[in-house]
Amino acid sequence: MLDSSETIAAIASRPGPAPRAIIRLSGPEALAISLGDFRDESGAHLGLPARPCVYAGQIHLTSPTLQLPAKLVLWPGPQSYTGQPVAEVHTIGSPPLVNHLLAHYLASGARLAEPGEFTLRAFLSGRIDLSQSEAVLKVIEARSPRKLQSALEQLAGGVAGPLKSLRDRLLDRLVELEANLDFVEEPDVSPIFRQGLVDDLDEAIHTLNGILNTHRGRDQADARARVVLIGKPNAGKSRLFNALLNHEHAIVSPVAGTTRDYLTAACEFDNVPLTLIDTAGEEIARDAIESAAQDKRAAQLIDADLVILCVPRDELPAFSFLDLSAHQLVITKADLSSNDLPTNALLTSAATGDGIATLQSAIAAALRDLSAHHEASQVGSHWRESLERAAESLSQARAVAAGFHGEELIAAELRLVIDDLGKIVGAVVTEDILDQIFRRFCIGK
Ligand SMILES: Nc1nc2c(ncn2[C@@H]2O[C@H](COP(=O)(O)OP(=O)(O)OP(=O)(O)O)[C@@H](O)[C@H]2O)c(=O)[nH]1
Ligand SMILES: [Mg+2]
Known part of the structure; x- marks a missing residue:
């Protein structure tokens, strides 16, 4: 991967159908390869440019015979992202066409880029530093x-x-x-x-x-993962929050809408450090304070690494339509009813302490998984x-x-x-x- 003398190519746009797709080539032959079967609007072949430029025209492919409308953005010199000659081919975002075109470039002398290889070349050429x-x-x-x-x-x-x-x-x-x-x-x-x-x-x-x-x-x-408790008013979020922290931190009351601001607490479950966050119940705001509470709640969701949806066991049937794919479902108030549980739900009772330790471990395990997948942080x-x-x-x-x-x-x-x-x-x-x-x-x- 440290060898910059080969010309590399890859699809640089998001996978899937889109109005436009981009194939990027970098290396000594990038311009020659991209210009090979390209003709401008008058049908003429174009030579290597001396300066960065954009050409509009078609790419003429054989087997199957195709004329793809395309734009070439060419950087002959060191001003490109990678510091090498770079060509970007912008064309229609049809996955089979784009794959066909990429295969054509690979057959013309380019090699498929490794993950991160364009950025690696940018780094090796001194265009960007490691950080x-x-x-x-x-x-x-x-x-x-x-x-x-x-x-x-x-x-x-x-x-x-x-x-x-x-x-x-x-x-x-x-x-x-x-x-x-x-x-x-x-x-x-x-x-x-x-x-x-x-x-x-x-x-x-x-x-x-x-x-x-x-x-x-x-x-x-950035260091601590943010774990956010959400749910309807009175779902038992604040009492669960206190139970998880083993500390009477948040106000708990039978009045719906008790929590307005969000509360944060730094803690550690199974040696995984995290910030636990209690939020206002999700509801339609009736006044300025409620609407501010909903804004704060939404802001916490955006920054969350893990979202825990709290649903009281006695209200379970009403929630059965929920799309839970993005959340960890936790059933609260287990002591209050014996309703059937959805699969993947964790059963807790802040009143009896049942399931609290299991939930702590589940949170730690989920965060470990997350950081294994996203080592970016x-x-x-x-x-x-x-x-x-x-x-x-x-x-x-x-x-x-x-x-x-x-x-x-x-x-x-x-x-x-x-x-x-x-x-x-x-x-x-x-x-x-x-x-x-x-x-x-x-x-x-
Ligand atoms: N029996 C029983 N009651 C619970 C349990 N958890 C919470 N409650 C009660 O449910 C009511 C609401 O609890 P909270 O923790 O304040 O609920 P919340 O989701 O924070 O509510 P908002 O802040 O209003 O959104 C309180 O009266 C709690 O004592 C539980 O595990 N068992
Ligand atoms: Mg609360």
Whole structure:
């Protein structure tokens, strides 16, 4: 996958019928392959363009003989997404036609792209840095507006710029240090050089901590899964919320519409950290407060990782038409009736405590499943880990430099810092990091 000399191709638009589909090609032959059977509106073949351009016309295919209306968007040079020649073929979004066209490009010398390979090439050519590639993945996989927003922020604010200059400065210092190491007969570097080094390291620590703090806040907002309790008024959400937390947190009352604002509580079930959220009952709002409560409720749903629909056992038949595919169904107030249960429903009673522990484990298991499927939320941690390690080595280097230790020790710590920073800005990238990240993309991205 690290070889950029082959031309790769893939369908870049969403699968399924659509007004338009896009096939993307990247690599040395991308333009030639896409122009091969393409004719412009006057029926003429077109040569390779010198600049990015758009051609409109038809693609002439044989077996079966077809003329597909198409637009070619061509980037001959390094300004493309991947930094290589790129062609995007926009045509009618009929899956069999698009597959046929892709097969035609594969027969003409392109190879089917691996998942994430376009973005990998963008990274390898220096068009985007590692944190931006991860952001691309997060944008693709974002499951909620909040996550999308944080992914977009990451994409816009690539940390590579400031980190790269930091790394370059430290590299200069390392070179000076190592030059000194070569003169073994000289006992030590001058105290002035040492003070300069300590000052530089202080500044580097300051910069790095600044970056870490900015991103720490952002990632923590993402770290805990959000589990939201919903249901009709009086369904027993708040009492269940309290029972799950083993704490009288929310007001519980027989009056429908007790909960207006939503309540959040950080907790852990079976070692899985999460935020549990109690919401107002779902109803048609009759006044401004109720309508505000419904807005807050809806906002919590949008950000939810797991939604738990609470239905009291004594009201079960009324809910049998519900589409439960997106929710975990929990039957509340088990002690109140002996109605039959739908399959997949978990039976609880906050009054007797029955089923509470089972529900806690089920929530933990569901979240574990989710994070196994959507490791995107953990992807950013590759570079966060590197940053944290770099910060550690940096303070270590500073301590060594400020004390009366030898240059070799300082140099060794500096080398670690530089390596870790390099992992982020792309100067040193181990193949397994790349593999882990880019494998998660879908084909065509
Ligand atoms: N017997 C019994 N009563 C319950 C149980 N859970 C809740 N209740 C009662 O049902 C009523 C409503 O409970 P809440 O937890 O306040 O219901 P809610 O869904 O939060 O209601 P809203 O906040 O109004 O939407 C209260 O009187 C609770 O004591 C249960 O497991 N068994
Ligand atoms: Mg309530």
